[in-house]
Amino acid sequence: MSESHSHARELTPGDLRLPESSLFARLPAIGGVIGLVGLGAAFGLSSADHHRIDFWMSLLTAFMYFLSIALGAMFFVALQHLTRAGWSVVIRRLAENMSMSFPVFLALFVVITLGSGHIWHHWMAEGAMNDPVLKAKEAYLNKPFFFIRAACYFAFWLWASWFMTKRSASQDESGDVSHTRVLQKWSGPIVVGYGLTQTFAAFDWLMSLDPHWFSTIFGVYYFSGSVVAFLAFMNLVIIIMRKGGILGHVVTTEHQHDTGKLMFGFTVFWTYIAFSQFFLIWYANLPEETIWFDHRMHGGWDKVSIALAIGHFVVPFLFLLPRPVKRNDFLLGLGSFWLLVIHFVDIYWLAMPPHYVDGLKITASNVAAFVGVGGLFLAAFGWNLRQRNLVPAKDPRLAESLHFQNNWG
Amino acid sequence: MLTKNQAQEQQLQLSDPIDRRAPLILGNPSFNKITEDICRPIEGKTHVVWWLYFFMAASILSILGGALGHLIYNGTGIWGLNNPVGWAWDITNFVFWIGIGHAGTLISAILFLFRQKWRTSINRAAEAMTIFAVMCALIFPGVHVGRIWVAYYMLPLPNQMSMWPNFRSPLLWDVFAVNIYGTVSVIFWYMGLIPDLATIRDRAKGKIRQIIYGFLSVGWTGSARHWMNYEKATLILAGLSTPLVLSVHTIVSFDFATSVLPGWHTTIFPPYFVAGAVFSGFAMVATLLIVVRKAYDIEHIITIRHLENMAKIMTVTGSMVGYAYCLEFFIAWYSGNPYEIFIFKNRAFGPYWWAYWTMFTCNVVSPQLFWFKALRTSPVAIFIISIFVNIGMWFERFVIIATSLHRDFLPSSWFYFSPTIWDILTFAGSFGLFFTMFALFLRFVPMVAIAEVKSVLPQADPHFEGEMPKDDPSPAPARKAVAESEEEGDLMPATAVARQGAH
Numbered sequence: 001m002s003e004s005h006s007h008a009r010e011l012t013p014g015d016l017r018l019p020e021s022s023l024f025a026r027l028p029a030i031g032g033v034i035g036l037v038g039l040g041a042a043f044g045l046s047s048a049d050h051h052r053i054d055f056w057m058s059l060l061t062a063f064m065y066f067l068s069i070a071l072g073a074m075f076f077v078a079l080q081h082l083t084r085a086g087w088s089v090v091i092r093r094l095a096e097n098m099s100m101s102f103p104v105f106l107a108l109f110v111v112i113t114l115g116s117g118h119i120w121h122h123w124m125a126e127g128a129m130n131d132p133v134l135k136a137k138e139a140y141l142n143k144p145f146f147f148i149r150a151a152c153y154f155a156f157w158l159w160a161s162w163f164m165t166k167r168s169a170s171q172d173e174s175g176d177v178s179h180t181r182v183l184q185k186w187s188g189p190i191v192v193g194y195g196l197t198q199t200f201a202a203f204d205w206l207m208s209l210d211p212h213w214f215s216t217i218f219g220v221y222y223f224s225g226s227v228v229a230f231l232a233f234m235n236l237v238i239i240i241m242r243k244g245g246i247l248g249h250v251v252t253t254e255h256q257h258d259t260g261k262l263m264f265g266f267t268v269f270w271t272y273i274a275f276s277q278f279f280l281i282w283y284a285n286l287p288e289e290t291i292w293f294d295h296r297m298h299g300g301w302d303k304v305s306i307a308l309a310i311g312h313f314v315v316p317f318l319f320l321l322p323r324p325v326k327r328n329d330f331l332l333g334l335g336s337f338w339l340l341v342i343h344f345v346d347i348y349w350l351a352m353p354p355h356y357v358d359g360l361k362i363t364a365s366n367v368a369a370f371v372g373v374g375g376l377f378l379a380a381f382g383w384n385l386r387q388r389n390l391v392p393a394k395d396p397r398l399a400e401s402l403h404f405q406n407n408w409g
Numbered sequence: 410m411l412t413k414n415q416a417q418e419q420q421l422q423l424s425d426p427i428d429r430r431a432p433l434i435l436g437n438p439s440f441n442k443i444t445e446d447i448c449r450p451i452e453g454k455t456h457v458v459w460w461l462y463f464f465m466a467a468s469i470l471s472i473l474g475g476a477l478g479h480l481i482y483n484g485t486g487i488w489g490l491n492n493p494v495g496w497a498w499d500i501t502n503f504v505f506w507i508g509i510g511h512a513g514t515l516i517s518a519i520l521f522l523f524r525q526k527w528r529t530s531i532n533r534a535a536e537a538m539t540i541f542a543v544m545c546a547l548i549f550p551g552v553h554v555g556r557i558w559v560a561y562y563m564l565p566l567p568n569q570m571s572m573w574p575n576f577r578s579p580l581l582w583d584v585f586a587v588n589i590y591g592t593v594s595v596i597f598w599y600m601g602l603i604p605d606l607a608t609i610r611d612r613a614k615g616k617i618r619q620i621i622y623g624f625l626s627v628g629w630t631g632s633a634r635h636w637m638n639y640e641k642a643t644l645i646l647a648g649l650s651t652p653l654v655l656s657v658h659t660i661v662s663f664d665f666a667t668s669v670l671p672g673w674h675t676t677i678f679p680p681y682f683v684a685g686a687v688f689s690g691f692a693m694v695a696t697l698l699i700v701v702r703k704a705y706d707i708e709h710i711i712t713i714r715h716l717e718n719m720a721k722i723m724t725v726t727g728s729m730v731g732y733a734y735c736l737e738f739f740i741a742w743y744s745g746n747p748y749e750i751f752i753f754k755n756r757a758f759g760p761y762w763w764a765y766w767t768m769f770t771c772n773v774v775s776p777q778l779f780w781f782k783a784l785r786t787s788p789v790a791i792f793i794i795s796i797f798v799n800i801g802m803w804f805e806r807f808v809i810i811a812t813s814l815h816r817d818f819l820p821s822s823w824f825y826f827s828p829t830i831w832d833i834l835t836f837a838g839s840f841g842l843f844f845t846m847f848a849l850f851l852r853f854v855p856m857v858a859i860a861e862v863k864s865v866l867p868q869a870d871p872h873f874e875g876e877m878p879k880d881d882p883s884p885a886p887a888r889k890a891v892a893e894s895e896e897e898g899d900l901m902p903a904t905a906v907a908r909q910g911a912h
Contacts, residue, residue, distance in 0.1 A: 086430075136745035177427045184425075188780070195732065216677035216733070216740045261522075272655060276679040283667040284674050288746070396427045 016389040027382020038372025046365035056115035058369035066377040072230025073098035081187035086400035099161040101380035123211040175394035224270040229343040231263035232336035260326030271313040295353040300360030311342040435709035466844035473838025494826040499553040506546035512690025513539030518650035529861040536598040541846040579663035586660040604860040658686040671752040672813035681733035688726035692798035720785035727776030771801025
């Protein structure tokens with residue numbers, strides 16, 4: 001199979017910068033316009049009933065979806081430093097640039113706060129605390145603490161992504177290995193902080209939509225999906241870039257094969273976590289827990305639940321398992337695109353049922369909010385791509401990554 | 410003891426260089442030296458220390474025999490089980506031992522898929538440990554039925570009474586999961602052993618030895634075709650074993666989590682149990698290998714770097730376990746369910762508070778010490794902490810089991826579990842089985858995967874352009890000749906060919 005290896009030996013200056021004409025270089029403008037128009041449309045097209053809950057929920061869903069990609073990217077970067085990985089150096093900067101989109105999410109979260117009383121009205125509304133079960137959790141579920149926590153999560157994410165990207169980019173100039181040393185040292189605490197913040201963010205922003213319900217695994221569930229979504233997005237970016245002649249000699253089929261394998265692995269991991277959660281609740285059959293799945297077993301949501309099991313596991317598992325699929329641009333791209341779609345279904349399925357108890361409903365506002373938040377996320381990604389080299393040009397392990405081959409079978 | 414050259418490379422390893430990868434095996438040994446170093450303990454005269462160790466382990470094993478004999482004669486009444494606590498040390502020991510096994514599978518399967526080449530120095534011993542741990546684990550479900558002569562009821566065997574085990578019970582799934590796990594682990598381990606058994610066969614000087622190892626090495630010649638098949642089989646078995654690492658302890662966690670008992674029923678149990686299993690398994694691997702590398706003078710093959718990596722995995726998995734402990738507590742409170750809240754308060758501050766805090770300190774606090782490089786690169790510190798982790802992980806299972814049972818919904822039936830001497834002797838005796846098997850392993854099987862370690866030496870790289878390391882002077886010239894003509898002439902180039910062919 002040696003013909004499929006494109007052996008890159010040296011970086012050329014042309015590999016480091018985005019050509020002005022490329023689609024990626026124009027993302028800030030295109031994405032920004034699409035983003036603002038999309039968000040405007042999401043508001044305009046939403047039904048005015050119930051304090052425009054249609055709009056607020058659409059926004060939250062799209063927010064949680066794209067946030068998961070950024071979080072996955074941040075986790076990936078920290079993990080590469082933690083494990084002293086060599087293979088991934090040439091794609092690490094892409095992940096760094098994805099993780100630098102947190103300012104956009106902060107801005108979106110500020111918008112979301114305006115509708116927080118409607119989104120989380122089950123516990124934020126006046127009189128919600130008359131319910132003795134909710135009263136018992138008031139020490140956690142109260143507005144001031146909720147916003148303080150959100151501030152902590154964002155502070156940590158903004159700092160950690162900035163810290164890792166900044167250090168990595170400074171190394172491009174100086175080639176100083178001490179940056180690598182510092183990053184390796186801090187990657188451990190960053191992964192710990194990441195684990196805690198994303199767990200509680202998932203509790204706060206998704207699980208508390210149905211404040212009676214609880215599941216210890218819920219944070220891990222959101223984590224597993226976020227890594228799948230990040231890897232799928234990463235694969236698509238790599239494939240589209242290489243088709244457009246960007247990084248073509250730097251990122252090879254070998255790297256793609258590895259991100260493909262990781263994506264496959266995390267798809268199975270997601271299934272494992274999703275199954276554990278469903279199965280234990282189903283088996284024990286306690287009403288206070290089954291109510292959450294009960295909402296998702298009626299009125300069209302049952303079909304979504306089945307679609308998730310098939311689309312998020314059976315299809316990608318069988319499709320991505322063969323080695324040639326992961327080494328083929330079109331097929332891996334197709335698999336990645338599919339996972340990005342089904343991950344949205346997953347987030348939609350997590351967020352929406354408490355508000356659409358009468359049955360599954362897909363509104364224009366849902367679609368527009370997705371396009372809008374997606375546009376802003378892509379704009380931030382494109383803007384960051386232009387800010388620094390596309391590859392950590394002086395990373396001490398760059399050569400290892402350039403010469404990387406999957407030669408273990 | 411390390412030579413000067415090896416010690417220098419160890420310094421390089423410990424400095425964690427960024428501009429290059431430090432060698433995994435110290436002192437730039439030749440292929441022949443690796444063979445010699447690993448084969449020495451199984452070819453020389455039995456060392457007196459080995460005999461001492463073996464007799465100690467076998468004596469403890471005989472305690473197990475006595476304890477089980479007494480149990481079979483008298484029934485489970487000899488244990489301290491009482492009415493609310495109908496499950497105690499037996500299931501605790503079962504889960505403890507099954508958990509220990511997980512490190513071996515993680516090392517041989519998952520670390521293989523992740524291209525962690527350092528695993529080659531430790532996978533053989535870790536996999537052996539897995540198999541012995543599964544053996545120890547299987548004792549407990551077998552004997553806890555009391556009437557051991559009907560232990561086969563655990564299996565769904567057709568019978569004239571039309572009696573079947575309950576297929577809806579996780580206990581039956583456990584029977585399947587553990588048996589599959591044991592079977593696949595043995596196959597994987599044995600397949601990895603074949604090239605090394607062939608090495609022993611080729612070096613054998615006695616006829617009996619030649620026949621036995623010849624039989625066990627199933628006609629291995631070291632041809633390129635054999636290596637191709639070997640590498641393919643390794644990949645497939647690694648792929649099959651990877652889900653097993655997760656499934657076995659997941660099913661074990663289902664034994665508890667599918668119930669509606671507060672403290673047992675929580676959704677994070679499956680991944681939490683898997684993390685705990687890997688955690689305890691690595692602790693046990695570290696405990697054993699720290700002694701083995703010293704005793705058999707293979708500190709240049711199982712280096713401090715290997716120990717450091719294991720310590721890091723213990724910190725990761727120990728932190729995951731800590732995350733689960735804390736989340737369980739938080740969600741118990743958040744659920745607003747008074748029974749859940751009660752059981753967790755009772756765990757930490759009730760009559761078993763001492764067990765809970767032993768568990769918490771050993772499992773969550775002690776692995777955090779590995780954040781300090783000085784501690785995670787000190788064999789003594791790792792040894793001590795790994796023992797703490799082993800203790801903590803036993804207590805974890807005990808705490809989960811006993812504290813959820815001993816105070817059930819009816820306060821009039823509350824009771825406190827105390828083990829009898831037979832509980833203690835049975836558990837202690839299982840260590841006898843484990844260590845006896847391990848002693849036999851050390852004496853009769855290459856304790857490090859010879860062929861695999863060679864494959865991570867610099868000269869095994871098909872693109873290697875440097876000078877081949879000179880053979881160290883061998884103590885037995887006759888043996889060296891055999892090794893050169895049969896071993897070095899054949900095996901390694903074939904591996905290189907196979908590896909090139911595989912991609």
